[in-house]
Amino acid sequence: MKLIIAAIKPFKLEEVREALTAIGVRGMMVTEVKGFGSQSGHTEIYRGAEYAVNFVPKVKLEIAVAASMADQVVETIATTAKTDKIGDGKILVLDVTHAVRVRTGETNEDAL
Secondary structure (H helix, E strand, O other), rough: OEEEEEEHHHHHHHHHHHHHHHHOOOOOOOEEEEEEEOOOOEEEOOOOEEEOOEEEEEEEEEEEEEHHHHHHHHHHHEEEEEOOOOOOHHHHHHHHEOEEEEOOOOHHHOOO
C-alpha cells in the first residue's frame, strides 16, 4: 500500500478529483494549506500598499491506494494539475505498513 501526498494549486482540485475518480480512486482527504518552495511567495497590493505574502495557498491531497495503482495515481495527478507555471506543486509517495477501517475492522488493502 502507498500513501500519496500531493500539494496542488487550489483551482485544480475539482479537475484532479474527477480524473482520480475516473481511474478508480475511491477516496481522498483534502486540506487547505499554505506553503512555499522555489516560488518563495509573492507580493500583493492591498489598499494601495504593497506587501509580501510569504506563504502561497495550496491544497493538500492524501490518497491511500494499493501499491499496484500508485504510479497511475501519481501520473494522473501530475498531468491533471500541471499548468507549466511555477508553483504547480509536489507529489510524495510513502509506504503504508498497516491500515484499518474503523467501522468494520477490515485491514490493509481491504480497508482502503
